[in-house]
Amino acid sequence: MKIGVLGGGQLGRMLALEGVRLGQEFVFFDPAPDACAGQLGRHICADYDDEAALTEFAEAVDLITLDFENVPTAATDFLSAFKPVRPGSQALRMAQDRLTEKTFFSDLQIPCPLFSPASDWQQLQASCREIGYPCVIKTRRMGYDGKGQAVVHNDDELAKAWETLKDNDLIVEAFVEFKRELSIIGVRSVSGSTAFYPLTENRHKNGILITSFAPAVADDVRDEAQRYAGKILDSLEYCGVLALELFDMGGRLMANEMAPRVHNSGHWTLDGAVTSQFENHLRAVMDWPLGSTNAIGATAMMNWIGAMPDPANALSYPNARWHDYGKKPRAGRKVGHVNICADNILALQAELGKFAMALGEQLKSSGADAFLR
DSSP: OEEEEEOOSHHHHHHHHHHHHTTOEEEEEOSOTTOGGGGGSEEEOOOTTOHHHHHHHHHTOSEEEESOTTSOHHHHHHHTTTSOBSSOHHHHHHHHOHHHHHHHHHHTTOOOOOEEEESSHHHHHHHHHHHOSSEEEEESSSOOTTTTEEEEOSHHHHHHHHHHHTTSOEEEEEOOOOSEEEEEEEEEOTTOOEEEOOOEEEEEETTEEEEEEESOSOOTTHHHHHHHHHHHHHHTTOOEEEEEEEEEOSSSEEEEEEESSOOGGGTTHHHHBSSOHHHHHHHHHHTOOOOOOOBOSEEEEEEEESSOOOHHHHHTSTTEEEEEOOOOOOTTOEEEEEEEEESSHHHHHHHHHHHHHHHTHHHHHHTGGGGGO
16 A cells, blocks of 8 residues: 655654554655655655645545644645545644644533633733633644743733734733643544553653653542543544643543654653554554554653754663664754663663663753753
């Protein structure tokens, strides 16, 4: 089968790495000439509004999926007239607009922070008075890795945030004091079969995911997380992998956002689960039987941000699994990750300490040492 992927970043690359092993071929559609997934299949380089290129893409594949959620829905609507697009435009519309997304959560009775829209300065002030300080100002569309948002504590900070964000439709959310950040990754096939991976605990730095730890040390809220993610999957009649990011409020959960795609917090599954999220996404969109989502021991995933360290030290460490995305170094860019695996949580903590000693300053310069603190 030939699978088309809208987007040619590292997520598309890892889909292809798993899919080639399953006998699949890949065609990527991405406007970036240097899209790193293009090293693993045909790359159609064109803008998402180029209908001739989209037609060429659709005619070259059997079905279409995506590796990021900000593909214009006009493109997915156009393509769905030719081939199945999984997940489809409905899920993208829910995830692309934070106001639509939060309203969707509320309609499904999934707890989330208080929120209010703001399209101009007067409405922003009114929304902040309604929500109260501190609060978080976010662009409704296109924000990721901490971009397009600001935490404000008073009127002066609000005015500064407005100057930065005023060219966008905004949403004001209550600032949440959480115990930890979690994610639940679910997968649903064309025929409706559903499975969930163990809860993952995540840590961020400057809005960018630095480390994930799975299974989460305490999973007392696992059933609640699966229930919320299951509501989303079923309501959308979803197909593929979906991640739901959550705040743990000390025994109860609050939804932050969802991602209708394979997710950075699921990269640990490449080496720490029976079936990776990437393989299960492909199984789901092809309507193959889903693979086991059980963890194999415990795994810590560390992102490399900006540039890859020299792999020599890490590769001399037997429990490190190295993943280089083949991307050019750039500040703030995710260029690779490493998975550290062990038999259980206690063993993993010991392994992380050894790994930190082996990698030394390279670990600190990456920012991934935050997980060890």
